[in-house]
Amino acid sequence: MIGLSTAAEVRAAEDVLLAAGREGALMQRAATGLAVVCLRLLGRAHGARVTLLVGAGNNGGDALFAGAQLAARGARVTAVLFDADRAHPAGLAALRRAGGRVTGPEGPDGLDRADLVLDGIVGIGGRGGLRTEAARLAERAATGPGLTVAVDVPSGVDADTGAVEGAAFAAVHTVTFGAVKPGLVVGEGRGYAGTVHLVDIGLAPHLAPARAHQLTDADVAAHLEPPGPTDDKYSRGVVGVVAGSAVYPGAAVLCTGAALRTRPGLVRYAGTAADGVRAAWPEAIVTDGRPGDAGRVQAWVAGPGMGTDDDARSVLAEVLATDLPVVVDADALTMAAREPDLVRGRTAPTVLTPHDREFERFGVPVGGDRISSARRLAADLGAVVLLKGDATVVAAPDGTAFVNATGTSDLATAGSGDVLSGVLGSLLAAGTPAAETAAAAAHLHGRAGQIAAARGPILASDLVRVLPDTVGRVRGGGDALLGHSGA
Numbered sequence: 164m165i166g167l168s169t170a171a172e173v174r175a176a177e178d179v180l181l182a183a184g185r186e187g188a189l190m191q192r193a194a195t196g197l198a199v200v201c202l203r204l205l206g207r208a209h210g211a212r213v214t215l216l217v218g219a220g221n222n223g224g225d226a227l228f229a230g231a232q233l234a235a236r237g238a239r240v241t242a243v244l245f246d247a248d249r250a251h252p253a254g255l256a257a258l259r260r261a262g263g264r265v266t267g268p269e270g271p272d273g274l275d276r277a278d279l280v281l282d283g284i285v286g287i288g289g290r291g292g293l294r295t296e297a298a299r300l301a302e303r304a305a306t307g308p309g310l311t312v313a314v315d316v317p318s319g320v321d322a323d324t325g326a327v328e329g330a331a332f333a334a335v336h337t338v339t340f341g342a343v344k345p346g347l348v349v350g351e352g353r354g355y356a357g358t359v360h361l362v363d364i365g366l367a368p369h370l371a372p373a374r375a376h377q378l379t380d381a382d383v384a385a386h387l388e389p390p391g392p393t394d395d396k397y398s399r400g401v402v403g404v405v406a407g408s409a410v411y412p413g414a415a416v417l418c419t420g421a422a423l424r425t426r427p428g429l430v431r432y433a434g435t436a437a438d439g440v441r442a443a444w445p446e447a448i449v450t451d452g453r454p455g456d457a458g459r460v461q462a463w464v465a466g467p468g469m470g471t472d473d474d475a476r477s478v479l480a481e482v483l484a485t486d487l488p489v490v491v492d493a494d495a496l497t498m499a500a501r502e503p504d505l506v507r508g509r510t511a512p513t514v515l516t517p518h519d520r521e522f523e524r525f526g527v528p529v530g531g532d533r534i535s536s537a538r539r540l541a542a543d544l545g546a547v548v549l550l551k552g553d554a555t556v557v558a559a560p561d562g563t564a565f566v567n568a569t570g571t572s573d574l575a576t577a578g579s580g581d582v583l584s585g586v587l588g589s590l591l592a593a594g595t596p597a598a599e600t601a602a603a604a605a606h607l608h609g610r611a612g613q614i615a616a617a618r619g620p621i622l623a624s625d626l627v628r629v630l631p632d633t634v635g636r637v638r639g640g641g642d643a644l645l646g647h648s649g650a
């Protein structure tokens with residue numbers, strides 16, 4: 164699991180080391196780690212053209228010291244100082260000693276010919292969008308030839324939330340120090356940060372336990388254990404699906420198929436799409452009756468394509484009245500938003516899976532801080548909230564959160580959500596803790612999207628088809644296999 168630490172948590176850990184007089188050492192570790200990544204990205208230092216965008220704080224100091232190391236190896240480094248009087252004095256001296264050039268925002272910045280541009284405008288001390296001069300040069304960097312690399316955080320991105328208010332530096336790579344900040348992997352910030360590289364500067368022993376995490380393939384593999392010699396189809400957890408309708412069986416077919424393909428134990432289906440489900444998945448146990456007629460299950464998935472009329476409402480209420488984990492998706496979310504008490508009173512885990520518009524039906528729009536929004540709704544309802552997005556966020560009522568790392572825009576296809584709820588239901592039936600299980604489902608769904616998309620544009624049924632392959636690859640240590648950039 165990768166811990167995501169806020170700016171305040173990173174500063175608190177740094178304070179311990181600063182109190183011990185380690186300030187210079189911290190910045191040297193940061194700058195050296197940064198220079199190493201830049202060298203790797205450049206392939207060579209000698210003759211490479213590097214522009215540093217340097218703000219008034221320590222983030223600029225990191226850029227100057229890293230620039231000095233590159234200059235010492237023969238790179239042609241130009242530092243653009245936004246506030247010449249406040250630029251990090253020791254960093255500036257080091258750059259000058261190594262032969263780097265220094266200019267102002269109106270000077271010869273080299274951006275038109277740069278091989279690499281380092282954004283040291285602001286780091287975790289930044290507030291709000293970039294100011295005019297910085298915004299102008301960030302825009303030129305984004306459209307120029309140089310590979311854009313952000314120091315610690317892309318300037319203009321809120322390190323804690325990923326919110327971008329105004330202009331920000333669009334990085335292809337971000338080299339971050341001490342811990343991955345949430346804003347690099349969630350919301351708009353994810354798009355500005357690009358590939359995240361984590362440099363260890365020795366903060367780990369002093370960091371508070373993270374309240375937000377990213378799962379890796381290895382974490383998710385633990386949810387995908389193959390059956391043991393003593394397992395039978397019941398002992399592995401049976402999932403029940405209430406979804407679809409006689410007129411629209413598609414959602415039920417996708418959801419049931421995804422559940423079957425994720426953990427081939429038992430899947431039971433109850434509802435009016437019974438004929439369609441039976442035809443598509445002879446392996447499922449199907450009834451056209453009520454959930455109570457389906458037989459024993461260990462978790463329910465309710466919602467995709469089930470409608471929102473009185474019948475659907477009574478089916479949802481029946482499922483939510485059980486003491487089993489329930490996934491509340493799609494039409495069931497619409498009904499739960501109308502009657503949140505259906506969810507609030509439950510003692511067994513409930514996982515709600517809204518996208519932004521569904522989330523808003525519960526009263527408040529998502530806004531720029533997706534993790535906090537998910538946490539707020541989770542605490543209000545006493546349920547796990549899986550807020551879908553490019554980086555899906557999962558929050559538990561106690562504030563524990565997960566940000567998914569495997570999302571891809573290819574997943575934005577009709578029926579993709581039905582597949583996710585089937586995957587999630589089948590993992591929940593195994594009885595593992597709901598929030599991490601929801602995060603594991605989002606991870607697996609994203610991996611399936613990546614694998615399916617490698618062959619071209621995808622349909623939701625392609626996701627179902629590649630699930631067994633995806634499970635196998637994630638179990639087999641897929642990170643390397645699938646080109647996980649990681650931190």
Ligand SMILES: NC(=O)C1=CN([C@@H]2O[C@H](COP(=O)(O)OP(=O)(O)OC[C@H]3O[C@@H](n4cnc5c(N)ncnc54)[C@H](O)[C@@H]3O)[C@@H](O)[C@H]2O)[C@@H](O)CC1
Nearest residue numbers: 189190193219220221222285286287288289290292294315
């Ligand atoms: N504290 C430490 O010991 C370490 C800090 N490190 C670096 O230091 C950074 C934090 O340094 P600071 O606390 O000095 O803060 P920053 O360098 O992140 O930013 C502070 C400066 O930026 C200005 N500023 C704020 N918002 C702005 C905006 N929207 N547009 C333009 N300017 C803006 C402020 O007026 C202030 O001068 C980290 O992100 C990291 O890069 C690393 O060197 C590791 C060690």
Ligand SMILES: [K+]
Nearest residue numbers: 282285316318
């Ligand atoms: K920065």
